[in-house]
Amino acid sequence: MFFASLAKAHHEILLFAVVGLAIGGIDDFIIDVLFLCRHLWRRLTVYSRHQRMTTVTLPASVRPGxxxxxxxxxxxxxxxxxxxxxxxxxxxxxxxxxxxxxxxxxxxxxxxxxxxxxxxxxxxxxxxxxxxxxxxxxxxxxxxxxxxxxxxxxxxxxxxxxxxxxxxxxxxxxxxxxxxxxxxxxxxxxPVLPLPGQGGWWNKAIANHYCDEFAETNCMLS
Structure with missing residues (x-):
């Protein structure tokens, strides 16, 4: 009887955790869907109508300062x-x-x-x-x-x-x-491009790990 009750409680806790994780992941999923929709829309409309601007084709400011x-x-x-x-x-x-x-x-x-x-x-x-x-x-x-x-x-x-x-x-x-x-x-x-550091393998390992996190954070902010 005790083990049956324990198994039931374990099942209820797992169910609660699964539901909580699902609810917590909904916002991340929505962001991904919005990103994909926006990316598809830009590919089908904006990029087909406008040529991507570069620093070579960058116009001068109408109000320089x-x-x-x-x-x-x-x-x-x-x-x-x-x-x-x-x-x-x-x-x-x-x-x-x-x-x-x-x-x-x-x-x-x-x-x-x-x-x-x-x-x-x-x-x-x-x-x-x-x-x-x-x-x-x-x-x-x-x-x-x-x-x-x-x-x-x-x-x-x-x-x-x-x-x-x-x-x-x-x-x-x-x-x-x-x-x-x-x-x-x-x-x-x-956008900011992180530059890998120089030095021994230990310094490079730390620097390159920081570069990855820095690039990911910057992309999220941009």
Missing amino acids: RIAIFIPAWREADVIGPMLRNALAHWGHQDYRIFVGLYPNDQATLDAVAPLAAGEERLILCINERNGPTTKADCLNVVWRTMLREEARTGVDFKAIVMHDAEDVVHRDEIRLFDVMTDRFQLVQL
Whole structure:
């Protein structure tokens, strides 16, 4: 009798778990169905009527404006120098300004950025009043206030703000793309390609696992 009751209780618990898992999976299934329907609709209509745009065929903005790039930095001396040199070289003399948030007690990062900013009007240092680390939000607030002072000094308002990290490898056409896309949208997010790390097999295993998760998360957000 006891074992029969135990088996019945076990059956009821399994049934409850199955029903709960089914209900919890319905929302995921609906998202998959919506994605497939939207993908099919775009394949049958949009792609058949419009040629896919590339950076070569990208039109100029009807309302061009200056783009602000925010880069918060704390102990980024190893990566921020190459990142900034790459950005300045790729973006050339397009209408943008790079604002780098720094801390007075992070001398290594200051030494990496200051020589690049010397005589370069497109690169502006934003040094926090407090020693770091604080928070990324606090650093970005310092950068924001510096941008407002730059607008007041030059009389030119910024059209959009672009967020970058100190280790990013930027794309040469992103300034033009942001300039065009912000004519239509208040928020623009570009796909991000994670780059595998270098080093021994253990470092590569960790880095490549992070790359997979990063790419999956970015695709979900995009």
